[in-house]
Amino acid sequence: MAAIETVFSFVNCWECDENDHLNVQFYLARFDEADRQFRLMSGLSDALAGARRARHIRYHEELYSGDTLVMRSHVAFDGPYMLTVVHELRRAADDALAATATDGYAPATAVAKELRRRFQTVSAPMPDPAQPRSFAASSNGNGVVTAQQIEKAGARVVHRATVLPRHTGADGRADDAFALMCFTEAAPHVWNTTPMGDAWLTERGLGRVAVEMKLVWHGPLKPGDPVVTMSGLTGAGGKTFSFRHHLFEARTHRLAAVCDVMALTMDLKTRKAIPLDDDVRAAILNGALKS
Structure with a gap:
């Protein structure tokens, strides 16, 4: 073995x-x-x-x-x-x-x-x-959620992109790295919906860090497909908080992928996680997606 x-x-x-x-x-x-x-x-x-x-x-x-x-x-x-x-x-x-x-x-x-x-x-x-640890092994939803439902729950558009040939594997489908490229560029815009925006992090010498993710594909994407990412907060704990990205094919509004993210703030000098302040945690919970 x-x-x-x-x-x-x-x-x-x-x-x-x-x-x-x-x-x-x-x-x-x-x-x-x-x-x-x-x-x-x-x-x-x-x-x-x-x-x-x-x-x-x-x-x-x-x-x-x-x-x-x-x-x-x-x-x-x-x-x-x-x-x-x-x-x-x-x-x-x-x-x-x-x-x-x-x-x-x-x-x-x-x-x-x-x-x-x-x-x-x-x-x-x-x-x-x-x-x-943070996300169950069962699938993220059933793949039939719509952009309208996500928007009503509190998600917002945080990224747009187009699948290019360099984003695909040998099977002609967009790979995980493409999805994460979209979500990586979307993530700061999600952070900016919390008190922990760009200026807040800079003033405190803190950085944005992901510690765990769960990615589920619900349908393929091919070169030429335009995509839109809609995201929203989902929870908060002592040091970490979570959010969810939904990747849609933009022309048909077909759900392509869902990614749950567990994140934290890191002191850029000590490289240690920083606990969430009570007011920050409350703001995240108040702004979390409504099921």
């Missing part, structure tokens, strides 16, 4: 954001490649396991320009889905776990025994750091 080394990579300076660390969309680009390589080397396919139901991403350690990276991928039969594939991104210098992606599949129960046989040689136990 062993994981497969699926990605060998390096953090480029142009991939780092205003916090001087690797931006989340480039983690997803590497998880996309890990998925492609794992499928090639293991024989995993949609014909065997069905389409991926969800991808949970947890960010464990900051990565900086110049860091050398290695990804290892394996099947976890004891994971949260009937078939779970785990990708672990590590910094090569010290083997520190930087991020994990847990991919969930729901194949027919009749093929469960065959899947266990096929993937036994690339299986390993489910690592605890990769377990979904």
